[in-house]
Amino acid sequence: MMRRDASELARCLARDAEAVCRFYLSNGRRHGQYWLVGDARNTPGRSMFVRLSGPDCGPGAAGHWTDAASAEHGDLLDVIRESCGLTDFGDVAAEARRFLSLPQPEPWKDPTSARPPVPAGSPDAARRLLAMSQPIKGTPVETYLRRRGIARVQDGGALRYHPRCHYRPDDGSPVQQHPAMIAAVTDLSGRRTGAHRTWLAPDGSGKAAVETPRRAMGELLGHGVRFGAAGDVLAVGEGIETVLSPRQVLPGMPMLAALSAIHLAAILFPPGLRRLYVLLDRDPAGERARDSLLARAAGSSIEARVLTPTQGDFNDDLHHLGTAALRACLKDQLHPEDVNRFLEL
Numbered sequence: 001m002m003r004r005d006a007s008e009l010a011r012c013l014a015r016d017a018e019a020v021c022r023f024y025l026s027n028g029r030r031h032g033q034y035w036l037v038g039d040a041r042n043t044p045g046r047s048m049f050v051r052l053s054g055p056d057c058g059p060g061a062a063g064h065w066t067d068a069a070s071a072e073h074g075d076l077l078d079v080i081r082e083s084c085g086l087t088d089f090g091d092v093a094a095e096a097r098r099f100l101s102l103p104q105p106e107p108w109k110d111p112t113s114a115r116p117p118v119p120a121g122s123p124d125a126a127r128r129l130l131a132m133s134q135p136i137k138g139t140p141v142e143t144y145l146r147r148r149g150i151a152r153v154q155d156g157g158a159l160r161y162h163p164r165c166h167y168r169p170d171d172g173s174p175v176q177q178h179p180a181m182i183a184a185v186t187d188l189s190g191r192r193t194g195a196h197r198t199w200l201a202p203d204g205s206g207k208a209a210v211e212t213p214r215r216a217m218g219e220l221l222g223h224g225v226r227f228g229a230a231g232d233v234l235a236v237g238e239g240i241e242t243v244l245s246p247r248q249v250l251p252g253m254p255m256l257a258a259l260s261a262i263h264l265a266a267i268l269f270p271p272g273l274r275r276l277y278v279l280l281d282r283d284p285a286g287e288r289a290r291d292s293l294l295a296r297a298a299g300s301s302i303e304a305r306v307l308t309p310t311q312g313d314f315n316d317d318l319h320h321l322g323t324a325a326l327r328a329c330l331k332d333q334l335h336p337e338d339v340n341r342f343l344e345l
Contacts, residue, residue, distance in 0.1 A: 006077060006089070009096045011056040013076035014063035018052050020076050023099065023137065024083040024157070025050070027251070039067055040074070040082035042157065043229050044252045048072075050079070084157040085184055085192065091131045098134050126185070126195035126218035133160030133182045141181045143204025149318040150244045152251075158184045158225050159240075167199055170211055178208040183225040183240055183257070185218060188270055194218020196225060196240070196259055216259050222268040228254035230270040233338060235307070236293070237279030237314070238264050238286065245318040246279065246307070249327040253277075253342040261285035265292035269300055275335060276304045281313045307333050 013020050021028060021035040027044040028037025033053050038045025047069035054062040063076040080099070081092045097103070118124035136142055136153070139161040145153065153159060165180035178199040185194035196216045199208035207213035225240055227247060235255045237243045243257040258264035261281070265288070269276070276297050278290050290306055297304035309317045310329055317326050331339055 005093060007057070009093060009100075010063065010075045010077050012100050012102070013080075013096060014054075014056050014061055017050065017062040017076065020063070020079065020099070021050055021052070023135070024079050039070065039229075040065070040072065040079050041229055042083045045069075050076075085186060085190055086131075087192075088131070094131070095135070121217040123193050123218040127192050129162065129165070129195050129197075129217075130160060130182060130184050130192060133162045136161045136181070139163075140179050140200050140202065140204030144181065144198075144200050144206070145241070145244065147205065148241050148245075148315055149323075150241065150248065150315075152248065153227075153244060158186075158227060160184070162197075165197055165199065167208070167210055176210070178202075178210065179204070180208075181240075185216070185220055185223050185259070186226055187223045188268055192218075193223050194220050198240070220259060220263050221266055222263075224256040224258045224263070224267060226254070226256050228252070230254040230256070230273065232272055232274040233277070233342075234270065234273055234275075235277035235279055236264060236267055238281050238289070239313070239315070241315040242279055242281065242313045245314040245326065246330060248318060248323055249330060249344050250342045251344055253338070255279075261289040265289040265296075267293070269297070269302060273300075273302055275338070276302050277334075278304060278306045279314055280306050280308050282309065283312070286313075303335075305333065305335065 025035060025037045025042050027042050028035050035050040035052055036046045037048050039048050048065055048067040050065040051062050054060045066073045077092055077096060080095050084095055086092050136159050141161045160182040162180045162182050164177040167176045167178055179202055180200060181198040183196040184192050185196060187193050194217055199210055199213045201208055233253060235253055236258060238258060238261055240257045243255045247255055258267050278293055280286055280290055294304045307330060311317050311320060317329060331343055
């Protein structure tokens with residue numbers, strides 16, 4: 001049954017292969033009858049090529065892809081799995097159905113047993129929340145980010161949307177439901193260990209009118225919300241908007257949001273990291289995290305550089321000063337190699 005379901009979904013996706021690529025492999029571009037990108041995780045580059053035309057299945061089928069650098073290959077279901085960081089086939093199939101606007105199947109229920117509960121706030125609870133969420137395209141999350149000056153989200157599989165995310169007030173009053181931006185927290189291997197929630201106004205015009213509109217759950221220490229696959233260079237900051245702001249002009253630089261100053265100081269360094277950029281928040285907690293991170297990087301023989309915003313943080317710079325001013329600010333602080341490599345002129 002699962003095999004038939006996978007085959008049918010793969011065929012449906014193949015019929016509109018270019019739309020799938022534009023959505024899940026947004027860092028690539030069309031070249032003739034192929035979509036070129038770095039890999040199935042939406043890394044910028046040209047080593048992976050996806051067929052955009054051909055039969056629905058069999059040799060030469062549309063949607064089939066090969067990564068010349070790693071010899072990996074697969075179909076568009078594999079693209080959805082890798083670009084969204086999913087592990088269970090059920091989650092991949094649900095995401096494909098959402099993209100195709102197909103109805104979700106009724107879950108089979110064993111009358112003698114119920115789905116086992118998981119502890120509130122646990123990594124399992126975080127993974128369930130992420131599995132129930134959907135892509136951000138066309139949702140209040142996109143509106144919210146645009147109003148913060150973030151017009152595009154590169155490697156956006158880490159961000160999801162939930163239309164009715166539970167919110168438990170601190171005073172013990174009844175549980176509420178609000179739209180929310182859900183961010184996947186992952187470890188160095190890409191395993192989902194937690195989730196971060198930002199509750200939003202229904203139209204995405206701002207955060208929801210609740211006392212604590214941001215909360216995290218799961219295992220966070222050492223991990224973070226990742227945008228792009230880290231290589232020899234990585235930029236790290238506290239908040240999601242703080243990290244996404246410099247990505248407007250550094251779209252190819254891998255970045256990580258640690259979600260707080262305490263967690264920023266404790267991030268784990270990926271293997272092969274050569275240069276670390278610390279996106280500073282101008283407050284005492286951010287400066288303490290900077291000092292701790294610089295000391296840890298020096299102890300690991302990693303070159304560390306602090307990127308300092310003109311205002312309170314980089315989202316303030318982007319929102320109030322604009323893209324051109326942000327680009328100029330970063331250009332003066334980046335290593336010359338990285339200006340040529342990452343800065344979008």
